Amino acid sequence: MKTNVKFNVFVLMAERILQLGGALFVSGVIARYLSVPEFGQWQFSLQILAYAGTIGLICGAEIVLPKIAKGNVNKVIINAFILRLLFGFIALIISTATVYFININYNVKIFSAILFVTLIINEPFAIFSCYLQSKTNNFPLSLVRVISVSLRVGIIIFVCILNLNMYFFAVAWVVESIVTGLGYLFCFMKFKDENVFFNIKLIDFSFMKSLATQGGLFLFGQFFLMTALRLDRIFVTKYANGDFVGNYMAVTQLLDSIFQFAIIINTVFITSFIYNKAKIKSNDLKELFKLSLIYIFISVIGSIVLYYLSDYIIYIIYGDKYKISANLLKDISFIIPFYTLNILFSSLIFKYSKYFQYLIVNIIVSIFVGCYVYFQVGVNNYTYLIFTPYVYTISSLVFSFIIIVRIKGEEK
Template sequence: MTPIWLKLLPASLRARIEHRPNLQKALTNTGWLLGDKILRMGMGLLVGVWVARYLGPEQFGLMNYAMAIVALFGAVAGLGLNGIVVRDLVQKADGASLTLGTTFLLQLMGGFLAFVLAVVAISVMRPADDLARAMVAILGFALVFKASEVVKYWFESQVRSKYTVWVENGVFLILAAIRVGLILVKAPLLAFVWAALAETALAGSLLLLVYARQAGWLLNWRASRSRAKSLLMESWPLILGSMASMINMRMDQVMLGSMVNNTVVGNYSAAVRLAEVWLIIPGIIGSSIYPSIIAAKAKSEELYRKRILQVTKLMATGVLPAAVIIFLLSDQVVHLIYGQQYAAAGTYLAIYIWTGVPYLVFFVLNQMFYIEGLLKAGFVVSIFSVVSNVLLNFMLIPLYGGIGAAISTLITAVGSTLLSLAILNSKTGIFLNNRK
């Protein structure tokens, strides 16, 4: 069946696409994911800004500090299985029920472990802060529902992400309305934390129901010790790598909260959220292209090299215009969106926005680590990132506060990308010799 959007294209462009069903599926899938992220970006930014204005930098900072603590252990819940499971579902479709069932069980256990670790961590870091400990406990329990993400892996492997978009957008809109209601009734901080848990729990439950309707009952899933062992044997470097990635993304907020104060965390988190908005669209394009890169590898090395180079160039150049504009207008952007109470966030944003360029290139390189089976090499890069980020934060945060955290993140992003390029070139030569 010809997609409706294809009929709307100019004849010359349509002729290049209409006889390529795999490309049509990838473009349709990308469209759904982009629509999802654009809605979330728009509505989420609007409601998120309203919440930030309502709470003020100190309470907003405390909430983000708690979220950062939980996020540090989120990688334990996911067990680094995303890319591996999608790859196996694409390449070994006949073993889908065993892969899905085993992955679900592993991530359920991983979610409980991550929840316990998060609670222990906040109890050690802030033993006398009852509010912070309660927030981490509530937000941490949401990690248990991460097991439902196995459904997203399946839909991603089938290039049918519209179903997950329907579910997650519906839940997102409901909870956005609830958050607005909480602001209007002047609800306390903890109410917004409960809303975050409700969103995750409802979305996870509905994803499982949608899968049951589209693909079959969950009782058809099977799990085995041998399959679990094979998945974990392959994913253990990715578990550590995912933890390292999350440390790079959230450790700055945790260290600011521990070494400075909640208000600085609030300003810094406001800047980070604005910067991350511009990374959503290129990141979604890359995720949608991932299955086609795997398929290209199976067809020919030449096609695979061409795809990788095209996507790398797209990622490297796609975010540059936004980075330049935000850098030049960072103070005005922050004042317009968050108000004068978040004035300090402008400087943080001007620095942090540049992390998007190396981050998106690294996103593509990380996919290559999966496809080439160089997971241990990817782990080396992750360890470098963690050591660099933590050491730089320890040195720069006491001197420059939030500015030091932003500089540390930028230096680490650039260094990690350059190291990844060097390793992949030494193993494959793909970026130096892309033609045979």
């Protein structure tokens, strides 16, 4: 398999475009199938799933696991898998109990309960993709993800054609998760190096505890990151009327797709960036600066297009029931450059900083977002909550920049 970075960037771009198209197509089909309030409830269930999924991120992800491994790949893979599986069950129990004891819509509870099954599949089996992505061997993983997304699209269409119960939408996500997880395992067994293996004899609870200790800071960092990204949606769902919630969730779902697109495009760069031990910090900063200029230029163009075509985009994807969404999308359309720059800054922090610094940044950012959301909810101004991503990214960039300046100073 090719391990060329440029080839993998191309593969990831192609895959993500297909995934983005599939996700938006599915979202549009569901938006037309359900009423506006029901669509808002469905999207909120997906938000809860994403929130709960942070619990399963113990011992890191694609860009963190390599630092923990330190050459001991075999031992890390088996112990990280068991650890994530354990935390997946913990997340399943905590999340299911939470949605049934808090005052939310009944449909949200049912949707969420079905979706939570994916918690014991997604993050544990993602360990195998972590290994391959660390080798920039992304083509087989991309193929698996495209197949699983296509399967989800097929199930959604099948549900709508047969006019089945709305809860079958959640089943589509479970099936996709199972196919993706088993696909990751198959790719790992087929494309791993000869000296890499998955052996239960390497299970070491003491080592597992060490992984949990090291990865715990990343887990909590991700938890606060998800808090900053999801807090506005929680309050909108709880206090705003059903039609506004549906429109708001339509726009934020589109934003999530854009955010994930930016993350995937940067994944190969970030992983190779962290693995390259020969680089000097000042050279890394120069490389990051050059890449930032290119990405920001492309992002600004994307934002301008998004702004002027927002009416058509909302109509094409979600239909004419979501008129409020077009104005909301205009307000938030210039978030793309902020997303991109924030991800690039994070790559440098992951390589040279301690995990507690990543945690501190996300805690501070969550506080800023929390204050903003609290103020807007206090004056019943739910429309202005759409600007929350600006609050998140700007505050994150400021504090990330402070850490990067400190990193640069340590080289002297």
